[in-house]
Amino acid sequence: MEPFTKIYNEYKVLVYNVALHYLQNIQDAEEVTQDVFVKVYYTLHSFQGKASLKTWIYKITINQSLDFLKKKKSKKRLFIFGNKSHNEQEIVQISNFEHPGIILEKKEDAALLFAIINTLPEHQKTAFILSKIDGLSNPEIAEIMETSISAIESLIFRAKTTLKERISDKFESYRKKK
Structure with missing residues (x-):
């Protein structure tokens, strides 16, 4: 657990900032940051050191952010074309x-x-x-x-x-x- 805590403390700000740049929503960036570190925790044993740890974490963060955006876009399409959400707050305008x-x-x-x-x-x-x-x-x-x-x-x-x-x-x- 100690190596993970060290990694988390060293990279949490970087991960959050990268996610924030992609998602442009504080709550979404916090969620993706959490998802990134869950993934890092469960895959740390498979990290082979071919790239630096920082590069590996960047890749995970970018991929998690892009996946989050894709899911969000599909929810928007479903909202527009399919079932209406009971919670209007689920559909967030990125441009705002x-x-x-x-x-x-x-x-x-x-x-x-x-x-x-x-x-x-x-x-x-x-x-x-x-x-x-x-x-x-x-x-x-x-x-x-x-x-x-x-x-x-x-x-x-x-x-x-x-x-x-x-x-x-x-x-x-x-x-x-x-």
Whole structure:
């Protein structure tokens, strides 16, 4: 139990922050953080050390976050097309996310940016978040995503290009409204 406690104490903030960047909901990030450490606890014996422990935990966190988003989207579709939930709070709008670390006057801009980041394809979003938000190097990202450094550079470049276009479009339509 002691090695797990050490791992938990060392990586709990990292796991929570990565989950929060993906899910943009505090309660969901807390849930995924818990799920990640349950998975780490039960699979720690199979960790072979081919990658660093940090990389292994990043992979688990990203996969748990993406799985959570997929489940959430399927619940939304079921809500729209199938059985109506008895609890309207179950359907959460990601675009209304307010990141706890953002200064009050910048929240509207940040909400717009996070909404646009969420429209990126999955691999571009992952590479962009790990690079620009988590500050990881391209070699670290390549190891986490199990691809080449040049593929990571391409993903980040395409993500930045797409974000620039979409941000420009958003602000252009915003200016036309005023």
